[in-house]
Amino acid sequence: MHFLQPYWRKYRRLFFLALLFLALEAMADLAQPALMAQIIDRGVKERSVSLLIHYGLWMLLITLGGALSACMRNILSVHVSQNFAKDLREDLYRSIHHFPIATIDHFGRATLMTRLTNDVTRVQTFANGTMRVMMKAPLIGIGSLIMAVRLNPRLSLILLAIIPVIACWILLNVKLSAPFYMKVQQALDQLNLRLQDYLRGVRVVKIFNRSREEVKRFAVDSQNLGQLSVSAARVGNFFGPLVTLSVNAGILAILWFGAIGVDDGTMQVGTVIAFTNYLMQILFAIMIVNNAFNLFVRAKASTERINAIMRCSQPKKLIHKPFAAMEDEGTLEFQDVFFHYPETVNNWQLQDISFRVESGQMIGISGSVASGKTTLTRLILRFYDVDSGSILFDGRRIDSFSVDILRQRIAIVPQAPRLFSGTIRENICWGKPGASDAEVKRAAELAEADPFIRRTPLGYQSQIGQGGINLSGGQKQRLSLARALIRNPELLILDEATSAVDALTDKKIRRNLKSMGKKVTILMITQRVAALREADQIIILDEGKIEAVGTHHQLICSSPYYKTICEAQSPVGGECHG
Numbered sequence: 001m002h003f004l005q006p007y008w009r010k011y012r013r014l015f016f017l018a019l020l021f022l023a024l025e026a027m028a029d030l031a032q033p034a035l036m037a038q039i040i041d042r043g044v045k046e047r048s049v050s051l052l053i054h055y056g057l058w059m060l061l062i063t064l065g066g067a068l069s070a071c072m073r074n075i076l077s078v079h080v081s082q083n084f085a086k087d088l089r090e091d092l093y094r095s096i097h098h099f100p101i102a103t104i105d106h107f108g109r110a111t112l113m114t115r116l117t118n119d120v121t122r123v124q125t126f127a128n129g130t131m132r133v134m135m136k137a138p139l140i141g142i143g144s145l146i147m148a149v150r151l152n153p154r155l156s157l158i159l160l161a162i163i164p165v166i167a168c169w170i171l172l173n174v175k176l177s178a179p180f181y182m183k184v185q186q187a188l189d190q191l192n193l194r195l196q197d198y199l200r201g202v203r204v205v206k207i208f209n210r211s212r213e214e215v216k217r218f219a220v221d222s223q224n225l226g227q228l229s230v231s232a233a234r235v236g237n238f239f240g241p242l243v244t245l246s247v248n249a250g251i252l253a254i255l256w257f258g259a260i261g262v263d264d265g266t267m268q269v270g271t272v273i274a275f276t277n278y279l280m281q282i283l284f285a286i287m288i289v290n291n292a293f294n295l296f297v298r299a300k301a302s303t304e305r306i307n308a309i310m311r312c313s314q315p316k317k318l319i320h321k322p323f324a325a326m327e328d329e330g331t332l333e334f335q336d337v338f339f340h341y342p343e344t345v346n347n348w349q350l351q352d353i354s355f356r357v358e359s360g361q362m363i364g365i366s367g368s369v370a371s372g373k374t375t376l377t378r379l380i381l382r383f384y385d386v387d388s389g390s391i392l393f394d395g396r397r398i399d400s401f402s403v404d405i406l407r408q409r410i411a412i413v414p415q416a417p418r419l420f421s422g423t424i425r426e427n428i429c430w431g432k433p434g435a436s437d438a439e440v441k442r443a444a445e446l447a448e449a450d451p452f453i454r455r456t457p458l459g460y461q462s463q464i465g466q467g468g469i470n471l472s473g474g475q476k477q478r479l480s481l482a483r484a485l486i487r488n489p490e491l492l493i494l495d496e497a498t499s500a501v502d503a504l505t506d507k508k509i510r511r512n513l514k515s516m517g518k519k520v521t522i523l524m525i526t527q528r529v530a531a532l533r534e535a536d537q538i539i540i541l542d543e544g545k546i547e548a549v550g551t552h553h554q555l556i557c558s559s560p561y562y563k564t565i566c567e568a569q570s571p572v573g574g575e576c577h578g
């Protein structure tokens with residue numbers, strides 16, 4: 001996996017150091033049965049206390065060295081695996097920040113969360129395991145085999161017969177369980193999605209008394225995850241005992257032939273004990289290799305999922321063009337724009353959209369439900385790119401700006417404002433980090449938020465709960481507007497930005513916006529005729545197309561939709577006649 005290379009380069013020295021300590025530990029383990037054979041076959045047989053002390057001291061020294069190595073290896077493996085996981089998580093999070101909205105839509109929020117948490121943990125567990133025990137297994141396995149061959153080449157033939165059989169079981173296990181682990185991760189994504197949906201819509205769930213149904217739906221997903229995990233584990237559970245059975249058959253064969261050797265005097269008891277010890281070490285090594293492969297299969301599935309994120313985060317090349325002439329500053333122009341969302345091929349959400357907004361103008365956009373009003377604003381901010389046609393801002397194609405610069409000049413107040421945990425002041429300052437108190441107050445005044453902020457006990461230092469939980473809809477909208485205004489944008493997009501604000505406050509806000517001077521161009525999506533009639537120009541959208549363009553008076557005659565909303569909002573029908 002290409003994306004792992006930077007981490008490998010960063011941590012490989014410590015990784016190899018951990019492996020060095022692991023090798024020392026393995027050597028200490030390997031030396032012990034041989035020393036034990038010497039103690040039995042020489043010290044005990046010859047009844048020599050000095051030999052017993054000699055080999056006993058060596059054994060103690062080697063055990064101590066092994067323990068120290070194990071300690072160092074543990075410290076290093078924890079350090080490397082934890083820091084590697086931290087780096088990987090941070091890089092993934094950074095990558096997600098660079099994703100276009102379409103890519104986030106494509107992945108889905110829940111799976112991104114699982115990949116950033118659970119998948120990273122799986123890769124970390126594998127890396128940690130590699131340094132702690134997994135690399136020890138081949139060392140112990142091969143070392144034990146060499147020592148066993150040196151002790152008795154004929155008995156070792158039994159080992160050579162069993163090892164290929166065991167290798168077959170392990171490989172079959174890996175091959176059969178791999179697809180299950182990918183499915184387990186997908187099921188976990190689904191479970192996360194269900195939980196997120198519930199937590200986001202907890203009030204709606206309670207209002208509609210849907211708790212029982214939601215718990216049932218969660219149980220179905222949870223059961224699916226459980227079943228897939230069991231199926232994955234079942235494969236391992238089938239092959240695990242097969243491996244143990246094969247090893248035990250080998251031990252029986254060694255004891256059988258060892259007993260015959262001792263009986264006819266060709267072998268010594270200490271040698272047979274040491275041989276069985278080495279076989280047990282080989283068994284231990286094989287078990288660990290088997291577990292390592294299980295962990296590897298899970299880590300591999302997770303690595304592929306992480307890699308999918310890394311692959312998508314290649315930054316897009318930008319076209320740099322010279323800045324436009326000053327007279328174009330603040331202008332916005334759509335030229336024959338066509339667009340559909342990536343998932344809705346063959347269904348245009350916007351078709352043949354062309355209009356021009358001059359600097360400092362206030363443009364009203366209205367139209368029926370799902371006619372493409374919000375989509376239009378998303379294109380201006382380059383959350384999505386047009387399929388054909390062009391959008392010009394300041395006289396330049398918007399794809400010739402760096403996205404950061406474009407978004408610095410444009411501010412949007414979305415339909416559903418999103419605030420963050422922190423103080424009111426901090427939330428307004430999102431629009432302009434480091435803004436002075438006077439700037440914060442001025443923005444809040446323009447958004448008609450200052451009066452209610454001053455009424456709170458701590459004023460601008462009052463805490464906002466997660467997502468603005470402790471504020472009313474209208475208060476959230478006004479703070480969101482203040483956050484946009486503090487940036488002094490050239491273009492201000494208001495997407496039903498004051499729909500939860502009372503008519504009088506709404507009027508005051510529009511008056512404040514006008515008082516900001518001619519510099520701000522305003523694109524205002526609204527259904528309120530009182531607001532639309534103040535616009536320099538109104539665009540009516542219908543099913544993704546422009547139905548009509550004109551002033552309030554012109555549209556009353558030319559747009560059936562506009563006429564209808566005028567009539568609906570004017571008790572005496574006076575609006576309809578201008």
Ligand SMILES: Nc1ncnc2c1ncn2[C@@H]1O[C@H](COP(=O)(O)OP(=O)(O)OP(=O)(O)O)[C@@H](O)[C@H]1O
Pocket residue numbers: 105341343344349367368369370371372373374375376
């Ligand atoms: N992320 C998305 N992926 C796919 N389709 C989408 C997405 N967002 C919106 N749409 C579709 O695009 C169409 C236009 O939606 P849009 O939100 O722009 O309408 P709108 O005019 O702002 O509606 P409303 O007045 O209800 O807010 C709708 O048919 C909607 O289903």
